[in-house]
Amino acid sequence: MKINADQVADHNKHYLENHQEGYAFLQQQLGRKGIDATKITEQLAGLQVAIPSWALGAGGTRFGRFSTGGEPGSLEQKIDDIGLLHTLTRSAGAISLHIPWDIPQDASAIREQAASLGIAFDAVNSNTFQDQPGQKHSYKFGSLCHTDAAVRTQAVQHNLEVIRTGDELGSKSITVWLADGASFPGQTNLRGALLRTIDSLKTIYAHLPEDWKMYIEYKPYEPNFYSTVIQDWGTSYLLATECGEKAYTLVDLGHHLPNANIEQIVATLMMKGKLGGFHFNDSKYGDDDLTVGSIKPYQLFLIFNELVYGMDNNTADNPPLAWMIDASHNVKDPLEDLLQSLEAIRLAYAQALLVDSNALEEARADNDATRAQEILQDAFRTDVRPLLREARLQSGAALEPLSLFRELEIRKQLIRERGKKTVATGL
Numbered sequence: 509m510k511i512n513a514d515q516v517a518d519h520n521k522h523y524l525e526n527h528q529e530g531y532a533f534l535q536q537q538l539g540r541k542g543i544d545a546t547k548i549t550e551q552l553a554g555l556q557v558a559i560p561s562w563a564l565g566a567g568g569t570r571f572g573r574f575s576t577g578g579e580p581g582s583l584e585q586k587i588d589d590i591g592l593l594h595t596l597t598r599s600a601g602a603i604s605l606h607i608p609w610d611i612p613q614d615a616s617a618i619r620e621q622a623a624s625l626g627i628a629f630d631a632v633n634s635n636t637f638q639d640q641p642g643q644k645h646s647y648k649f650g651s652l653c654h655t656d657a658a659v660r661t662q663a664v665q666h667n668l669e670v671i672r673t674g675d676e677l678g679s680k681s682i683t684v685w686l687a688d689g690a691s692f693p694g695q696t697n698l699r700g701a702l703l704r705t706i707d708s709l710k711t712i713y714a715h716l717p718e719d720w721k722m723y724i725e726y727k728p729y730e731p732n733f734y735s736t737v738i739q740d741w742g743t744s745y746l747l748a749t750e751c752g753e754k755a756y757t758l759v760d761l762g763h764h765l766p767n768a769n770i771e772q773i774v775a776t777l778m779m780k781g782k783l784g785g786f787h788f789n790d791s792k793y794g795d796d797d798l799t800v801g802s803i804k805p806y807q808l809f810l811i812f813n814e815l816v817y818g819m820d821n822n823t824a825d826n827p828p829l830a831w832m833i834d835a836s837h838n839v840k841d842p843l844e845d846l847l848q849s850l851e852a853i854r855l856a857y858a859q860a861l862l863v864d865s866n867a868l869e870e871a872r873a874d875n876d877a878t879r880a881q882e883i884l885q886d887a888f889r890t891d892v893r894p895l896l897r898e899a900r901l902q903s904g905a906a907l908e909p910l911s912l913f914r915e916l917e918i919r920k921q922l923i924r925e926r927g928k929k930t931v932a933t934g935l
């Protein structure tokens with residue numbers, strides 16, 4: 509199914525007056541503080557976030573999975589779903605594929621379909637955390653870190669295959685996340701596993717096309733519960749540095765131990781020009797993969813505050829970041845969930861753009877912690893939703909994407925087209 513421009517225009521007509529009133533008021537308020545609302549609106553419109561192909565169906569947990577109905581059963585249908593999100597928001601103009609869950613049968617047809625919907629191919633993701641049917645060696649005890657060279661070779665070859673697939677689609681980066689580790693003390697030689705991982709990653713890196721990047725994702729635990737080979741940003745940074753200048757650290761918000769200061773990690777990596785990208789989600793306890801901004805919106809704002817600072821003071825030449833949502837759960841309609849996540853990311857970005865960085869530096873120079881907090885929270889407590897709406901209006905998206913999604917009864921239509929008991933491929 510597709511949403512046409514008339515449907516968006518009709519919807520916008522209904523909400524326009526209310527929006528214009530709210531936007532004019534905020535524009536005036538911000539103007540008094542010397543902030544140009546139109547400039548922020550433009551910056552917001554420029555932020556495109558990639559949707560992962562695995563977030564379009566109900567994610568489930570290891571205890572069960574409850575289909576939403578109308579879930580995409582093929583890569584073509586996944587791209588169609590992202591097309592819906594992009595039409596509603598004009599901020600979801602990219603897809604991130606998981607191989608082998610989403611191997612295109614006809615790459616040029618897929619490329620064409622995506623292009624017709626305004627969707628680019630973001631990072632491709634390799635998968636050596638599951639065994640695939642017909643696979644010769646098992647990853648039960650690791651992949652790139654495995655003690656058996658034959659397993660490591662198989663895992664390296666898979667990554668090279670992922671790069672080839674991505675290259676056919678026009679992707680420019682690969683994300684490597686490993687489940688490799690140990691569930692019990694003594695199970696692995698910690699140094700040995702890391703050395704073997706460095707070696708395997710270097711082999712993959714050597715085959716990276718000239719204009720590609722490699723993102724190395726870290727995670728402290730799960731599915732292994734005693735140690736993970738790439739446990740934290742420091743290990744990822746070490747690996748990226750060992751590999752070379754096209755390798756970067758990727759930060760997944762859920763991949764930290766409780767209360768980790770993620771904004772500080774952002775600041776450090778950007779200082780070194782080694783922050784590659786983001787996987788957005790939210791969590792209460794661990795890698796919960798909940799809707800972005802649903803649990804800790806202030807943390808998200810503080811992270812964006814460091815990102816904006818890093819982009820404005822890019823002394824180490826950090827490349828443009830890859831933004832991606834990496835969330836998946838059991839309860840909400842996955843498309844509605846992604847609309848909420850897209851909104852939360854832009855909200856945090858808009859709030860961060862409001863921070864008076866000169867005043868903040870002055871407060872810091874005076875060691876005025878009270879004033880510094882006031883400056884940050886003044887930005888955080890500003891209702892920036894009119895800015896987001898204006899950015900959408902100008903780019904031809906819906907003023908209220910979630911409302912339009914419901915007004916058009918999109919899920920009902922998807923169920924009619926695809927059936928009630930469909931299960932998204934790969935999950």
Ligand SMILES: [Mn+2]
Nearest residue numbers: 725760787834
């Ligand atoms: Mn991730």
